[in-house]
Amino acid sequence: MTFQAPESLSEQIAQHIGQRIIIRDLVPGSRIQELKVASDLSVSRGSVREALLILERRHLVEIFPRRGAVVSSLTVDSVNNLYDIYIDLLCMLGRKLVERWAASDLDGILMRIREVEAVTQAINSPGPDSAEKIIDAGYMVMRHVFRLVENPFLEETLENFRPAISRTYFVALENFQGSIGQTAVFFRRLGEAALSGDADRLQSAIQAFGEHQRQQVLRILMEEESA
């Protein structure tokens, strides 16, 4: 594997390593050796160090003064802490959306929600791809909401949590396949709550969805931890 386009080399390396962490090809707790990565990818050690800082920001690695970079943990505790702040930030995004939107924005959101519903309903034979498609569609909705809410700090903070959340989805992927129909129901409820313009109702729908995802992930993790 070779990388080009020098202006975003560290970002490309970060995405490459990040993807390996998300699919747990690089397991929690394992060390990432700068020199080895640099030699494997034929890039400079400096670019790898930059990539590791980007991955630290995205909560996928932790960097320790002398030990270097380690893949961040994935335990019942860490998943609970992650979902606590993620659901809280999504609720904030939902409240800001209801505060901010004008009637003209409603059409755009409705269109996105229908796109997601179409994606979720079109999938009759769940496979690894279909789950990823639904996850991507969910993020598309979120990006659309970012444009309406216009808070770069909130957007950046949520985007930085996205890879760690994606990693938890991969934990529950098998389970997730079976509950794609359920996910479609949650999306529909989110859409209805958003349309109602009722901030409390939207917040409840976000929390219900987030807690459902959290429980799916925790169930698998607890099985793994007790195995």
Place this chain on the structure above:
Amino acid sequence: MTFQAPESLSEQIAQHIGQRIIIRDLVPGSRIQELKVASDLSVSRGSVREALLILERRHLVEIFPRRGAVVSSLTVDSVNNLYDIYIDLLCMLGRKLVERWAASDLDGILMRIREVEAVTQAINSPGPDSAEKIIDAGYMVMRHVFRLVENPFLEETLENFRPAISRTYFVALENFQGSIGQTAVFFRRLGEAALSGDADRLQSAIQAFGEHQRQQVLRILMEEESA
């Protein structure tokens, strides 16, 4: 100025540049030139690039693909967006605190709150130093709460916002001097609300404090923007 201790060189550079941004020695919108910083501080360009990534994570610079690093903006809009998410995260911290604490933790928090009160009350002749002391004391309380709440994601996210919040305090520093007594009152209310174990009351106290700080900063910024 020379830097040593190679294991945290980029962190030291980040803190040095960050401090210049916080006190507005480096003004919003100005470019930070890697090569110039590297030569001024006698460090490698790679270390400067790492430092800039750290500063981007702390919301003090923005890095653009070809333009390089630019000091992040400080406007009415950006301050509003920043305080929106910061107050929201502080409220989350408050709620988690009330959920989590045990009677034994109460003493530690009480002690910290009394330390802050002592700091705020001991200052009879406000100067630039006294404001910084109060700000530091406030962060000490927050750090103590972090240890009780034990959510590294929330801690990291709040810590990453701290430099940008500090920069806004520096905007309002002159104003802040005059309201040190008021700040002491807010701290006392926070303490009382925390002690009551009433999450809603604590959340209200946090919001009142945060909104007070926001308004102080916005008043000065609006004067500057209309000047």
